Amino acid sequence: MTTHRLEASPLWPARLDHIRYDSPDAARLADFYGRTMGMAVSTLGPAEFLLEAPSRTIVVGQAGAAAHPYSAFALADGRQLETYRAFLKERGVTLLPSPTPLFGSDAFAVRDPDDRLAVFGTRTRPAAAAATPGNVAGDLPGMLQHVVVASSRFAAMLAFYTDTLGFMLSDTVHKDSGPEAGQVNVCFLRSDEMHHSFAVFQAPQSRADHHAYETTGWNDLKLWADHFGTLEIPIWWGPGRHGAGNNLFFMIKDPDGNNIEISAELETMAKGQPGKKWMGARRATNLWGEPWIRDTAAASS
Numbered sequence: 108m109t110t111h112r113l114e115a116s117p118l119w120p121a122r123l124d125h126i127r128y129d130s131p132d133a134a135r136l137a138d139f140y141g142r143t144m145g146m147a148v149s150t151l152g153p154a155e156f157l158l159e160a161p162s163r164t165i166v167v168g169q170a171g172a173a174a175h176p177y178s179a180f181a182l183a184d185g186r187q188l189e190t191y192r193a194f195l196k197e198r199g200v201t202l203l204p205s206p207t208p209l210f211g212s213d214a215f216a217v218r219d220p221d222d223r224l225a226v227f228g229t230r231t232r233p234a235a236a237a238a239t240p241g242n243v244a245g246d247l248p249g250m251l252q253h254v255v256v257a258s259s260r261f262a263a264m265l266a267f268y269t270d271t272l273g274f275m276l277s278d279t280v281h282k283d284s285g286p287e288a289g290q291v292n293v294c295f296l297r298s299d300e301m302h303h304s305f306a307v308f309q310a311p312q313s314r315a316d317h318h319a320y321e322t323t324g325w326n327d328l329k330l331w332a333d334h335f336g337t338l339e340i341p342i343w344w345g346p347g348r349h350g351a352g353n354n355l356f357f358m359i360k361d362p363d364g365n366n367i368e369i370s371a372e373l374e375t376m377a378k379g380q381p382g383k384k385w386m387g388a389r390r391a392t393n394l395w396g397e398p399w400i401r402d403t404a405a406a407s408s
């Protein structure tokens with residue numbers, strides 16, 4: 108029986124620094140994030156693009172199919188990183204080379220049960236300090252803040268990220284009916300005081316779910332929605348307010364079908380503070396309206 112840690116591990120504090128999306132048309136995806144998210148586009152290698160604006164960075168790579176191969180979390184400094192490395196070694200975790208060119212040489216990666224890498228390091232390549240001139244969205248507030256995956260190996264993912272990697276458990280969602288009523292099928296995990304930097308939704312297939320940009324308030328959602336409207340990119344979910352995390356949100360899709368969330372008012376939680384338990388995903392995912400149910404086997408949640 109696992110306890111899913113509620114005490115702070117050496118991972119605390121860490122924040123999501125960047126993610127990588129692979130695409131069968133990386134140039135098209137990079138162009139989309141450049142125009143839509145106000146990010147400057149540059150090349151890191153022959154089949155790798157860097158997209159960045161102040162407070163948000165993603166890497167786009169060329170591959171046979173759309174994928175989310177890694178999420179990269181930045182720790183405070185090299186000393187914390189070494190402490191965390193020792194913490195993982197004590198747990199028998201296999202440490203792998205870091206795949207990202209944005210972190211220092213002391214960065215490392217671990218492979219999770221869904222075969223996705225979680226990368227830990229410190230940022231050595233400077234983040235974009237100013238928006239690209241002429242890029243209308245470049246000045247809109249939107250800090251890359253969390254990334255979420257859907258998983259068919261939910262229990263293993265929950266155990267790995269909490270008990271092994273030391274993420275702190277925030278809210279959980281529980282099936283509210285059927286033979287598995289009461290079982291957890293969504294977990295929100297934090298690595299600093301923001302309610303979640305990572306989350307896992309149980310689903311029939313493991314895949315990317317979404318990533319989110321945290322803004323400074325409700326008015327920013329209007330500015331982003333107006334910007335997307337100018338580009339004729341429709342909102343497909345929201346606006347609404349998540350129950351878990353209490354944040355205002357809406358979502359759009361990129362050309363590969365990846366979900367992009369614009370968020371505001373994400374709640375903060377202290378170290379060790381227990382999260383809420385939600386019965387069913389309906390109100391946990393949207394207090395205002397239509398939910399987004401990933402676990403289609405959970406009858407009414």
Ligand SMILES: [Fe+2]
Nearest residue numbers: 253255319368
């Ligand atoms: Fe989210």
